[in-house]
Amino acid sequence: MLRIDKEACIGCGVCEEVCTFGAIAVVDGVAEVNEQCTLCGSCVDSCEADALSIETAAKSVQADLHRWSGIMVYAEYRHGRVAPVSFELLGIGRKLADQQKVPLSAVLLGFGMGDAAAELVSYGADTVFQVDDPALEHFTDEIYGNILEDIIQEQKPEVVLAGATAIGRSFIPLVATALATGLTADCTRLEIRAEDGVLLQTRPAFGGNIMATIECSATRPQMATVRPRVMKAAAPDQARKGEIINYRPAAERLQSRVRVLGSVLEEQDQVNITEGDIIVAGGRGLDNEKGFGLIKELAASLDGAVGASRAAVDSAWIAYPHQVGQTGKTVNPKLYIACGISGAIQHVVGMQSSETIVAINKDPNAPIFDVATYGIVGDLFEVVPKLTERIRERKGQ
Amino acid sequence: MDQIQPMNIIVCIKQVPDAKDVRLDPKTNTMAREGVESIMNPFDRHALEEGVRLKELYGGTVTALSMGPPQAEAVLRDAVSCGADEAVLVSDRAFAGADTWATTYTLAKAIQVNGPFDLIICGKQAIDGDTAQVGPGLGKRLDIPYVSYIRKITGFADGVLAMHRLMDDGYDEVEMPLPGLITVVKEINEPRIPSLKGKMKAKKLSIKTLSAEDIGADPASIGLPGSTTQVVKVFAPEFKGERAMLEGSVEEQVEQLLNKIEPYL
Numbered sequence: 175m176l177r178i179d180k181e182a183c184i185g186c187g188v189c190e191e192v193c194t195f196g197a198i199a200v201v202d203g204v205a206e207v208n209e210q211c212t213l214c215g216s217c218v219d220s221c222e223a224d225a226l227s228i229e230t231a232a233k234s235v236q237a238d239l240h241r242w243s244g245i246m247v248y249a250e251y252r253h254g255r256v257a258p259v260s261f262e263l264l265g266i267g268r269k270l271a272d273q274q275k276v277p278l279s280a281v282l283l284g285f286g287m288g289d290a291a292a293e294l295v296s297y298g299a300d301t302v303f304q305v306d307d308p309a310l311e312h313f314t315d316e317i318y319g320n321i322l323e324d325i326i327q328e329q330k331p332e333v334v335l336a337g338a339t340a341i342g343r344s345f346i347p348l349v350a351t352a353l354a355t356g357l358t359a360d361c362t363r364l365e366i367r368a369e370d371g372v373l374l375q376t377r378p379a380f381g382g383n384i385m386a387t388i389e390c391s392a393t394r395p396q397m398a399t400v401r402p403r404v405m406k407a408a409a410p411d412q413a414r415k416g417e418i419i420n421y422r423p424a425a426e427r428l429q430s431r432v433r434v435l436g437s438v439l440e441e442q443d444q445v446n447i448t449e450g451d452i453i454v455a456g457g458r459g460l461d462n463e464k465g466f467g468l469i470k471e472l473a474a475s476l477d478g479a480v481g482a483s484r485a486a487v488d489s490a491w492i493a494y495p496h497q498v499g500q501t502g503k504t505v506n507p508k509l510y511i512a513c514g515i516s517g518a519i520q521h522v523v524g525m526q527s528s529e530t531i532v533a534i535n536k537d538p539n540a541p542i543f544d545v546a547t548y549g550i551v552g553d554l555f556e557v558v559p560k561l562t563e564r565i566r567e568r569k570g571q
Numbered sequence: 572m573d574q575i576q577p578m579n580i581i582v583c584i585k586q587v588p589d590a591k592d593v594r595l596d597p598k599t600n601t602m603a604r605e606g607v608e609s610i611m612n613p614f615d616r617h618a619l620e621e622g623v624r625l626k627e628l629y630g631g632t633v634t635a636l637s638m639g640p641p642q643a644e645a646v647l648r649d650a651v652s653c654g655a656d657e658a659v660l661v662s663d664r665a666f667a668g669a670d671t672w673a674t675t676y677t678l679a680k681a682i683q684v685n686g687p688f689d690l691i692i693c694g695k696q697a698i699d700g701d702t703a704q705v706g707p708g709l710g711k712r713l714d715i716p717y718v719s720y721i722r723k724i725t726g727f728a729d730g731v732l733a734m735h736r737l738m739d740d741g742y743d744e745v746e747m748p749l750p751g752l753i754t755v756v757k758e759i760n761e762p763r764i765p766s767l768k769g770k771m772k773a774k775k776l777s778i779k780t781l782s783a784e785d786i787g788a789d790p791a792s793i794g795l796p797g798s799t800t801q802v803v804k805v806f807a808p809e810f811k812g813e814r815a816m817l818e819g820s821v822e823e824q825v826e827q828l829l830n831k832i833e834p835y836l
């Protein structure tokens with residue numbers, strides 16, 4: 175419940191203005207709350223008179239919080255390789271583990287994985303729990319979820335991290351639900367509060383317009399999925415020593431009601447725009463499919479991936495997996511070049527965290543320039559081919 | 572012939588603020604309230620459309636289900652005008668402040684009270700929290716199989732749905748026996764606009780409302796007290812945009828840009 179201290183309230187009306195939900199009104203000089211309140215807490219922060227607070231019922235705190243110790247990372251393996259986000263997780267995981275003076279472990283699930291576990295050790299894992307089994311050849315939520323749940327129950331890590339990838343975001347919620355603990359999605363910053371070991375999980379919400387810091391203080395483990403390309407992987411060290419444990423799941427834990435018959439892979443470097451360092455993206459300004467070819471050429475000259483606005487995807491110039499934005503993918507490359515894209519908020523939320531953003535647009539008032547590091551006002555049919563040509567020259571291609 | 576049975580489908584629909592309107596003032600750190608409109612979560616519109624299409628193919632019913640404040644009735648009426656047969660609003664002040672853990676508990680209870688079902692369809696994610704956790708969590712709560720990010724349903728026979736699941740590197744061909752749950756991506760269909768008949772029906776339909784008591788919810792498991800996560804701070808993102816506009820002829824602009832992006836080449 176939102177509690178209003180009627181003595182302290184000065185009736186200034188700031189809370190009324192701040193509330194997105196129209197849940198507060200000042201009546202006779204005192205704030206009153208109605209049933210629209212969602213307990214989002216923004217009014218509490220805004221109140222200078224400290225008259226507002228949110229009452230939480232005393233939580234039934236898990237009695238054995240202190241028995242949970244160690245940092246665990248789910249290392250994603252699919253189609254012959256460890257997903258790069260796994261190394262990034264080991265990077266941040268190592269930092270958190272060193273701060274807490276606890277071990278860092280990794281869970282590796284798949285089939286025919288070769289020496290992937292050793293690779294995880296070289297990136298910082300002290301222990302790798304690996305299950306290499308034909309039942310894990312294809313990803314299924316149930317089997318992957320069962321095994322991770324069982325390993326967590328046995329090992330009792332205080333923190334569990336996974337990549338905010340298609341796989342991570344699909345089955346980690348199952349594990350958190352099974353363990354009756356909290357899960358924070360798609361984090362971009364993680365810190366442990368030294369006093370009490372609580373993981374402060376920061377993430378974008380409302381399509382990136384708002385950042386929120388979230389904690390899970392009463393249950394363990396504290397679980398988070400982490401956005402790819404945000405955390406830094408450590409340089410691999412082949413000399414690092416670690417233990418690789420072949421974990422044996424019980425037979426009944428290897429059953430899935432869902433059956434995966436096979437995978438159809440798109441060309442990796444072209445489609446997986448969430449992993450690339452450079453993305454060249456095109457929008458309606460390209461006029462037609464042929465125009466969109468300019469984007470592909472520029473991307474090829476930079477060894478980059480191709481992104482697109484929804485307008486370009488809806489015009490069928492390029493397939494949906496290339497769409498960046500609210501209803502497409504969130505990308506985070508070092509360099510994002512937006513050509514003929516107006517910068518509608520639904521597009522911007524998917525790319526605004528890129529390190530450097532270049533915008534090429536003929537309209538000087540296009541909103542894309544608001545998020546651009548460098549802007550060129552000009553006709554993309556002149557600028558883009560020129561740029562491609564000069565890059566090829568510079569690279570001696 | 573393969574046996575085809577009618578499907579009773581529940582579509583989970585959330586009312587969300589239109590993301591483009593939601594902003595924090597970076598100076599005061601407060602939410603701008605002006606003109607924030609509530610809409611049906613865009614992914615849920617695709618979930619609804621898929622439910623209605625399945626019903627049209629195989630027979631059965633579509634029930635739109637939402638947990639939210641009383642005004643969430645608006646998205647349920649919207650759903651009925653687009654083809655849902657029934658609408659259920661799970662609403663109680665005690666639900667306020669629910670995280671995904673408390674939300675899946677509440678939705679699961681409501682679904683159990685509502686009666687038998689074959690398929691639950693959720694959107695991939697809600698655009699306010701962007702968590703994508705409610706679908707999978709709900710599947711686990713109800714102990715039914717689920718598959719996320721469905722981009723295409725390719726068949727239904729002998730109680731098994733055949734589908735394509737969108738993955739980061741392509742797609743997987745999967746089969747799931749019903750009852751089960753799927754979450755859908757926008758690629759799956761093109762949602763229809765409300766029909767006149769639908770609009771009339773939506774106007775008249777009385778929406779079934781369930782309170783915490785009606786669904787037999789444990790007060791310690793719902794709303795803020797039932798949540799495992801707490802939001803401790805909200806703040807505005809920092810933008811690094813330097814907005815350096817490159818001037819001059821096309822050649823000059825391109826040269827300047829080349830120098831700026833040199834480190835990436």
Ligand SMILES: Cc1cc2nc3c(=O)[nH]c(=O)nc-3n(C[C@H](O)[C@H](O)[C@H](O)COP(=O)(O)OP(=O)(O)OC[C@H]3O[C@@H](n4cnc5c(N)ncnc54)[C@H](O)[C@@H]3O)c2cc1C
Nearest residue numbers: 457458459483484485499500501502514515516521536554
């Ligand atoms: C619920 C919802 C979800 C959405 N999700 C997404 C999403 O995920 N991703 C997304 O991208 N959009 C999304 N949209 C759509 C979004 O609102 C915009 O409509 C879309 O991003 C516009 O694409 P665009 O910038 O390519 O086209 P336009 O807005 O038409 O912009 C084209 C730009 O090209 C410029 N231009 C034209 N010709 C030239 C030239 N010769 N040289 C240089 N510049 C030129 C124009 O000045 C203009 O700025 C969503 C919308 C809704 C309602």
Ligand SMILES: Nc1ncnc2c1ncn2[C@@H]1O[C@H](COP(=O)(O)O)[C@@H](O)[C@H]1O
Nearest residue numbers: 583584638693694696697702703704705
């Ligand atoms: N309060 C709610 N009522 C009904 N359905 C919901 C609610 N919250 C989430 N959902 C469903 O779960 C999906 C994922 O939501 P989320 O996990 O919040 O991103 C949405 O697309 C909806 O289908």
